[in-house]
Amino acid sequence: MNVVVITGASGGIGAEFARQLDNGLRSIDEFWLIGRNEIKLNKLAKALKHDVRIFLLDVTDELGLDEFEGFLTKYDAKVRMLINCAGYGIVGNFARADREGTLGMIRTNCEALTSVTHRLIPYMRRNSRIIQLASSAAFLPQQDFAVYAASKAYVHSFTRALNRELKERRIYVTSVCPGPVDTDFFALAELRGKSVFEFKKYTMASPEAVVQKALRDSVCKREVSVYGVLINMFNIVSKLFPHKCILDLLALYKRIHG
Numbered sequence: 001m002n003v004v005v006i007t008g009a010s011g012g013i014g015a016e017f018a019r020q021l022d023n024g025l026r027s028i029d030e031f032w033l034i035g036r037n038e039i040k041l042n043k044l045a046k047a048l049k050h051d052v053r054i055f056l057l058d059v060t061d062e063l064g065l066d067e068f069e070g071f072l073t074k075y076d077a078k079v080r081m082l083i084n085c086a087g088y089g090i091v092g093n094f095a096r097a098d099r100e101g102t103l104g105m106i107r108t109n110c111e112a113l114t115s116v117t118h119r120l121i122p123y124m125r126r127n128s129r130i131i132q133l134a135s136s137a138a139f140l141p142q143q144d145f146a147v148y149a150a151s152k153a154y155v156h157s158f159t160r161a162l163n164r165e166l167k168e169r170r171i172y173v174t175s176v177c178p179g180p181v182d183t184d185f186f187a188l189a190e191l192r193g194k195s196v197f198e199f200k201k202y203t204m205a206s207p208e209a210v211v212q213k214a215l216r217d218s219v220c221k222r223e224v225s226v227y228g229v230l231i232n233m234f235n236i237v238s239k240l241f242p243h244k245c246i247l248d249l250l251a252l253y254k255r256i257h258g
């Protein structure tokens with residue numbers, strides 16, 4: 001059975017991947033959607049033309065992932081595409097942050113993504129694809145978004161290296177690095193602070209556009225997918241200039257504008 005697996009499929013970017021892939025991919029038998037919100041996952045499943053299997057699963061739960069892996073074996077699943085979207089960020093000063101929420105970012109964004117990827121590679125064959133949701137936050141350390149940015153730097157680095165490792169097996173891995181995307185992400189991210197998103201109104205993208213670009217880049221076997229002129233410029237600037245200078249400038253801007 002050929003399957004597409006999407007983590008974090010209950011909303012935002014993950015759900016949008018499911019919707020866009022639903023219109024193509026005739027060779028796929030089932031979409032396997034992972035998330036914790038049953039109502040949202042059921043609503044999405046009803047809207048899709050493909051057969052859908054829902055896994056109510058916290059991706060940080062290794063026992064739950066063991067069970068999920070059992071289903072892959074049971075149905076002799078061939079994972080043609082894995083899309084790792086489950087993740088979150090919380091803005092705020094590190095020293096004053098809630099520890100559970102902070103460590104949870106590392107567990108979800110890094111550990112769980114790594115575990116899911118490691119578990120699913122044996123079920124993949126030639127020409128399969130892996131798409132990992134990193135972020136433009138991966139390009140530069142971010143004051144007041146320190147752990148989230150570091151977690152996405154991990155995803156970005158890991159993904160690029162993995163793409164090289166899997167090339168000989170003809171499995172292609174893409175790191176998707178969007179700037180701000182219009183999803184529920186900010187409801188949690190900005191609960192206690194807003195400082196790092198001052199520029200977000202200029203760079204906010206729709207999930208539709210980000211996913212369309214990511215899928216095109218994945219088909220073209222591109223290692224990195226960056227949507228939007230300003231975010232591409234940010235990527236280039238973060239490569240050309242010493243990070244210390246950019247961080248000092250941003251800190252100065254913050255001091256002046258409060």
Ligand SMILES: NC(=O)c1ccc[n+]([C@@H]2O[C@H](COP(=O)([O-])OP(=O)(O)OC[C@H]3O[C@@H](n4cnc5c(N)ncnc54)[C@H](OP(=O)(O)O)[C@@H]3O)[C@@H](O)[C@H]2O)c1
Pocket residue numbers: 007008009010011012013014034035036037038057058059060084085086087088089108133134135136177178179180181182183184185186
């Ligand atoms: N929105 C942005 O501005 C932006 C920018 C760059 C990168 N990203 C990245 O893109 C990915 C998707 O974000 P989004 O914008 O679509 O945000 P979102 O609308 O908040 O969706 C996040 C998804 O992750 C799932 N999730 C979170 N923790 C989970 C866990 N422990 N187990 C299972 N599922 C979990 C949520 O599902 P349940 O609630 O059902 O558990 C939800 O479906 C994230 O990795 C995010 O870091 C977002």
